[in-house]
Amino acid sequence: MKHLITGRRAAWAAIGMVGALALSGCGGAGGSSAGDGGDEVNVLMVNNPQMQDLQKLTADHFTKETGIKVNYTVLPENEVRAKIGQEFAAQAGNYDVASMSNYEIPTYAKNKWLTPMDEGVVDAEGFDQDDILAPMAESMTVDDQVYGEPFYGEGSFLMYRTDIFDKAGVEMPENPTWDEVAKLAAKVDGAEKGTKGICLRGLPGWGEMFAPLTTVVNTFGGTWFDEDWNAQVDSKEFKEATNFYVDLIKDHGESGAPQAGYTECLTNLQQGKVAMWYDSTAATGTLEADDSPVKGKIGYVAAPVKETESSSWLYTWAWGIQAAGKNQDAAKQFVAWASSKDYEETVAEELGWQHVPAGKRTSTYENPEYQNAAKPFYQQTEDAINSADPVSPGVQPRPTLGVQFVTIPEFADLATGISEDVSSAIAGRTSADAALKKGQKEAEKVGDKYKK
Amino acid sequence: MSTPDLTVDDHPAPGVTPTPTEPGGPGSAEPPRRKANAPRRPGQGRAGKILLGLLAWFVGLLFVSPLLWMLLTSLHAETDASTNPPSYFAPLTLESFVNFFGGGNGANPWPFLINSAVAAIVSTLIVLVLSTMAAYSLAIRRIERWSDVLFFLLSTKMLPMVAGLLPVYLVAKSFGILDTWLLLIIIYSAMNMPIAVWMMRSFLAEVPVEVLEAAELDGARLPRVFLQILLPLTAPGLAATALICFIFSWNELLFATVLTSTAASTAPVFLTSFVTSQGLFLSQVCAASLIISVPVLVAGIAAQDKLVQGLSMGAVK
Incomplete structure (x- = not known):
């Protein structure tokens, strides 16, 4: 009995302890709680160099001008995607703004997870929505409303070593076809000791291998889904494109191709291990940096084509505002600042033109100072992005937006799964046809969900 | 551990060993087992001790090496830290630590x-x-x-x-x-x-x-x-x-x-x-x-x- 009482007392003590903690609020040492005067905005973003610059400049510019404090959470790409997905799906309201790509934004907008930006951002003073590169704006517009504003963007183009080409006595056409590229790859393969013909991503992943590969599929006349959501993964064109891609890598591609993604190809080109690389326009920042061994030795031409006029992809890290976010006005002001011309100029002044988050505004490419700083590639980059058509990137009408991806949430898993088999095909363990036959079944399951 | 062995040695089965030898002496059937066992016992003999000491040092260093590697890397500049093969003797700097405490992107730890x-x-x-x-x-x-x-x-x-x-x-x-x-x-x-x-x-x-x-x-x-x-x-x-x-x-x-x-x-x-x-x-x-x-x-x-x-x-x- 005695023990019982003391036991109970101890239990109450424990409960009291927890309760006291609850009462004391214990919000955490991070951001301050509401009511201390001044607005705040919570931003969740990927840890890319452009975002690090943004973090550096926020206090002295945005906060100084508006009095709005910005609390950043930065995470690596995979973690940030997972966290954004969970935060927005639950409409938890912890974050007001998040960095997301044009892959997520259309889906999120349809799910009503995002606040439209037509009021407060698009019409903000000096924002100039018409200045945003048209394909980019289009890729984040749903039902005539703007749901995302780009922070920086990229297309894809073909990069090649001009010195190696000169030595081998071959010339790169300005608008090459994939057949021409295959022939050139054969010619420059081995032109210098240890130099392969071309680097193409072989690393599995919807955002790795299937970014370039889907653009090849598009220009070969293939598509993931037709207008009515019929899966087209084992269609003649899709197979032809994939076999072409796999064979080109096998014959003249980089060594270790099944594990080579963006980073590996970048290193390969920088270290002279490949003569060509078809990839993102964002690579120029590293390739043309002052300490790059290939600075000034790279030529840039449009993405290779077959059936279509152009085949650049379209990708952007953009801002989305959570519908459940608590600081809508402050969030809009933040987006209107971070995606503005003024911000680009601030970056140029404080950090230099090579740091400017480019690839989103026409005015950037018309600015003589930027043209001068980005001479070898600015025109090709702008052309690449402007040539991309997120509505109809191939030869047939598409069911939804997207160039190198299909903007449905299932696409990431679907494409990643198939890319693993295609990667095996590059390694020689299976065939591209077998990989796509298997992939077709998975794609049908996904397509059936969307059929009306 | 060796106690049962000893008991066996002290009472050899009659008729099996013709001459009663000292346990461990040459010629007996059982003792070699004990002899082989003996050096394995920890702490026995100088050489054993040194060997054990060396082993402990080796294992210790092996387990600390990732930490030491981290320390060395953290004291290198970012570009030196990412080279392959590693540049062990690159100049040391406290830059990364300064950055951690808010010098870099302004984030406060x-x-x-x-x-x-x-x-x-x-x-x-x-x-x-x-x-x-x-x-x-x-x-x-x-x-x-x-x-x-x-x-x-x-x-x-x-x-x-x-x-x-x-x-x-x-x-x-x-x-x-x-x-x-x-x-x-x-x-x-x-x-x-x-x-x-x-x-x-x-x-x-x-x-x-x-x-x-x-x-x-x-x-x-x-x-x-x-x-x-x-x-x-x-x-x-x-x-x-x-x-x-x-x-x-x-x-x-x-x-x-x-x-x-x-x-x-x-x-x-x-x-x-x-x-x-x-x-x-x-x-x-x-x-x-x-x-x-x-x-x-x-x-x-x-x-x-x-x-x-x-x-x-x-x-x-």
Whole structure:
């Protein structure tokens, strides 16, 4: 009995302890709680160099001008995607703004997870929505409303070593076809000791291998889904494109191709291990940096084509505002600042033109100072992005937006799964046809969900 | 270990060994086994000792080498840290450490460290209080079906943490406690409770019942028995349990990433924020990892004596 009482007392003590903690609020040492005067905005973003610059400049510019404090959470790409997905799906309201790509934004907008930006951002003073590169704006517009504003963007183009080409006595056409590229790859393969013909991503992943590969599929006349959501993964064109891609890598591609993604190809080109690389326009920042061994030795031409006029992809890290976010006005002001011309100029002044988050505004490419700083590639980059058509990137009408991806949430898993088999095909363990036959079944399951 | 051998040697079967030789002497059938066994016994012979010492040093260095590597990398500039093959003798710099404390992108590490400290320390205290009381009822004044209770506690660890993540998130959201210390403290307390109860139970089971009975005979009531007899006797065990709970909470990443955002985010979450897919970060991450490991190291060293006692006291016997 005695023990019982003391036991109970101890239990109450424990409960009291927890309760006291609850009462004391214990919000955490991070951001301050509401009511201390001044607005705040919570931003969740990927840890890319452009975002690090943004973090550096926020206090002295945005906060100084508006009095709005910005609390950043930065995470690596995979973690940030997972966290954004969970935060927005639950409409938890912890974050007001998040960095997301044009892959997520259309889906999120349809799910009503995002606040439209037509009021407060698009019409903000000096924002100039018409200045945003048209394909980019289009890729984040749903039902005539703007749901995302780009922070920086990229297309894809073909990069090649001009010195190696000169030595081998071959010339790169300005608008090459994939057949021409295959022939050139054969010619420059081995032109210098240890130099392969071309680097193409072989690393599995919807955002790795299937970014370039889907653009090849598009220009070969293939598509993931037709207008009515019929899966087209084992269609003649899709197979032809994939076999072409796999064979080109096998014959003249980089060594270790099944594990080579963006980073590996970048290193390969920088270290002279490949003569060509078809990839993102964002690579120029590293390739043309002052300490790059290939600075000034790279030529840039449009993405290779077959059936279509152009085949650049379209990708952007953009801002989305959570519908459940608590600081809508402050969030809009933040987006209107971070995606503005003024911000680009601030970056140029404080950090230099090579740091400017480019690839989103026409005015950037018309600015003589930027043209001068980005001479070898600015025109090709702008052309690449402007040539991309997120509505109809191939030869047939598409069911939804997207160039190198299909903007449905299932696409990431679907494409990643198939890319693993295609990667095996590059390694020689299976065939591209077998990989796509298997992939077709998975794609049908996904397509059936969307059929009306 | 060798005692049975000796008995066998001392009483050889009659008629098998023609001449009674000294045990271990040449010619006998059994002794070579003992001879071969002898040098294997630790601490026997100079050469053995030196060999053991060298082995210990080797193993020690092997285990410390990742830490030393981290230290070296953190003291290199970002571009030197990322070369392959590694540039061991590149000039040293404190740049990464300066960056960590806000010189770089302007992020301030202190809120994260404070959040981690609060969550880890408070949850550890709660766990210690509750688990000691639970362990008392499972080890000393045993409740009915106490072994079932122990098994139940263990079974709560069988669900992979990640499987509970979404439900916890949704429940926390509906209670409006996402991104607070309170939530982290609850989660970490719950997470460590089963381990702590198991550990404390084994420590309390070591305490001779006679001591407790004597105290009660002298008129001490339960709180006093607890505070003046049980706790001092199990101090090493408490220290070991506390340290383990502290380390687990301090290092926890999965729940912290998901359940916190701007206000209550912890140091491990801050650590991941240095990783980027489009730039160099090795030196930064190494510096950050080292700084974030410091509290755990300090706690470990401070509790070292007790810890060794505690860890060998409960588990092995």
